[in-house]
Amino acid sequence: MQFAQTGEALGATYRFGERVGSGAVGEVWTVISTDGRTLAAKVLRPEHADDPSLVERFVRERSVLLGLQDSHIVTVRDMVVEGPRLAIVMDYVAGGSLRDALKGAGPLPPKDALSVAAEVFDALAVAHARGVTHRDIKPDNVLLARPWPDCGPGDVRVSDFGISDVVGERIRQTTGLIGTPQYMPPELISQGRSGPPGDVYSTGVLLYELLAGRTPFAGPGTDFSVAYRHVSSRPPRIPVDDAVWDVLDGLLSKDPAQRPTARVAASRLRRLVPGLAASAPIARADTPADFDPVERPATVVRGAFTDEELTVFASAPPADDAWEAPDLGEAGSATIARPMLRREVRPRAEARLEERDATPFWRTRKALLLASAAALLLVAMVIGFVVLAPTGQQAAPGAASEKLSTQLQDTALPTGLTISRGATYEPSTGQIRLTVAYTAQKAPLSGEFLEVIPGLADGDACPAVTWEGATASRNQASVTGLDVECGWKLAGLKVPAGGSVQATATVPVTPADQQALDAWLRAGSEAATAATQDPAVKGTAYPVQRLKGVEVRTPARVVTPSPLKITLVPVWAGGADELNPLYVSPASGKPSQMLEAVTGGEKGLRFADGCGGALAVDSSGLTVTALQITPQCTVRASVGNFTELQSPAFGITSRENSQD
Structure with missing residues (x-):
């Protein structure tokens, strides 16, 4: 379709x-x-x-x-x-993908393979530092600025960041998997989840493929068999230098904690490249008939199968033709994103017990002894907990006992500001960690920002908050004009055009459940929006969040030849504010703090002739001169994210006509 x-x-x-x-x-x-x-x-x-x-x-x-x-x-x-x-x-990116390069050239020279993989790790290091995991690294998602073999250093581009993560959220919630079987990290198969170390593993598989012409666990069997080999088998050795294999073997470690970070992996690969200049590509590796097993393979796909099914499979995996394997995709190299159905599978031990049909277990002597021992053990555990449990580590009554997280994004504001908030509750600390991200569109944004950190319920006192990434102080209604409970003024933040910055807050409150955390985050967002969009508020505080528009004002009549006085009037929720202009041209002195906040100063401001040559605009775009007589003229303006602004019509006359 x-x-x-x-x-x-x-x-x-x-x-x-x-x-x-x-x-x-x-x-x-x-x-x-x-x-x-x-x-x-x-x-x-x-x-x-x-x-x-x-x-x-x-x-x-x-x-x-x-x-x-x-x-x-x-x-x-x-x-x-x-x-x-x-x-x-x-x-x-017009140069094609690494998949195209592999199809056309086969295995790459080791120096090229390691250089490409190092640049992939560079991209992952940046993403991981921002809390983004790719989850589907493979040659298809690595693009080249120029076709192979013409590309060189700096031409590698990793694509689809965050897409697999976003699309896969619903899949993971329905106990399924997302990824590509030939590149799946073992923890995704054994635990149903992976993080940055999973990206490192997948890139190790990609490097193996660049060197050998095939992935380490490709071979006979279903796509499920291919995926399970990541858990149960060792990657076959390929004929590369020992130093290269040692790094590659570390990237493909079954234990995520034993793998290097993306940044460290890039550094290790680059140290090896100079010594590989004379190394030729190895012959395409043949698909092995079987694979060497690891000593203790992990149980597979926990959370996607029943415990009984996992026990049976791990102890004695049946043949492919005797097992209805989950469908992970059309091929081992295709991304899959679909839920996996649960099936009822009884362990063989249970079946043998049913065949015996012996005396009910609860009436046996062994059962009575076990029950007595269990009762004594339970009493001892209760006494030990009461006597030994440190009081400082007990969870607060009604507090959630597991980690909770939620996210919320506000609608983009007229200035181009978008505010995203994410909250994570850690039961071990009894605190919420709030991350606030400010993103700008066409113009840089700065100044002061309002955040509201409420208590968990109506009537609760405002919590004590520790901020990082910004200079924070309590909002003072007498200064800002915004009378909002639990408000904070964040200063020192500069959001680049097209970029974002973050501030984080540690809040000592303990939600009871996910619903309480969601409601708390939403209440803070709604309170900040209500305060900054209150039409009754006067003044110029928090302009990036409060400015709704800009009006271009000129005199009704202008004498030629003379500079045109242009006044940019800010429009708040309560209407136009003529007493506090955003900018006046021709300018004298420094730009207003409001202009600096919403567009980075004069560099984000431009005027243009709106009447076919009757106006002249200087090279800076900031000073306009009336040149020709015309009964009706307008001036156009662009102010940061506010574009296509236009003044009301005005007339241009000569000095003689003006005197008449």
Whole structure:
């Protein structure tokens, strides 16, 4: 099924070009923006776009994906939600993928394979530092700025960051898996989850494939058999230098804690590259008939199968033709994203007991002895807990006993500011860690920001908060004009255009459950929005959150030739504020703090002639002069995220006519 047609509009900014690929998540198209740029758009499959929870998660993740910018990462430029269509717009990388390079060239020279893998690790190090896990590293998701073999250092681009994570959230919630069987880390198979070490493992598989021409566990059997080998088998040795194999073996460790971080892995690979300059590519490795088992393989897919099923499979895996294996995908190298059904499987030991049909176990002497021992042990445990448990470690009554987390993203503000908040409760500390991310669109944003950190319930005292990443102080209504309970003023934050910054708060409150944590985060967001959008508030505090528009004001009549006085008037929720102009041209003195906050100062401000040559604008774009007589003229302006602004019509007359 095709999701779009060439020439069809995508939102208000793009038109579809050519379809360049498809996968389990969706189709990839080139798109042409209104300014003529060629970009790429990943259009998600309808079953994803029709899922409200997934769309909501994408919106929440938007600031993370847009803020993940690095020379080795395919930059996400925009996200379009349009009816049943959900698309991610990103840079178009024209050199093809590593999969194309492998198909055309076969195994790569070791120096090239290690250099490419090091750049992949560079991208992962940046993402992991921002808390983003890829979850689907493979040659298909590593793009090249120039076709192989013409590409060189700096040409590697890792794509699809966050996409597998977002799409896979619902899959993981239904006890399934997301990933590619040939590249799945063993902990994803054995525990149903993985993190940054899983990306390191998958990149180790990718490096193995670049060197050998095939993945370490590809071979006969179903795709489930391929995935299980990550848990149960050792990667076959390939004929590379011992130093290279030692690093590769460490990347493919079954224990996530034994693998290096992405940054360390990149460094280790780069140290080996100079010594491999003369090494030729090795011959494509043959698929082994069998694999060497590890000493104690982990139980497979915990959470996706019943405990009985796992016990049976781990003790005696049946033959492929005697077992209805879960369908992980069409091929071991294809990304899969689908739930896995549970089946009733009884252990063989249970079946043997039923065959005996002996005396009921509860009436036997052995059962009575075990019951007595269990009762004594229970009494001892209760006494020990009461006597020995340290009082300082007991959980607060009504507090959640497990880790909780939630996220929330506000609607983008007229200034281009988007605020994303994430809260995590740690029962070991009895505290919530709140992360607030501020993201800017077209203009840099700065100044002071308002955050509200309420108590857990109405009437609770405002909690004590420890802030990191910003200079924080209590909001003072007498100074800011915003009378909001539990408000904090954050200063020292500078959000670059198209980027984001974060501040974190440690809050000593203990929610009872997930619902309480969700309600707490939502209450703080709603209180901050209500305060900054209150039409009764006067003054210029928190302009990035409060400014709703800008009016361009000029005199009703101007004499030529003379400078045109232009006043930019801020518009708050309560209306235009003529007493505190944003900017006056021609300017004298420094720009206002408001202008600095919402557009980075004069560099984010430009005027333009709106009447066909009757006005002259100097090279700075900040001073306008009336040149020609005209009965009706306008001046246009762009102020940071506020574009296409225009003044009311005014007339230009000569000095003689003015005197008349």
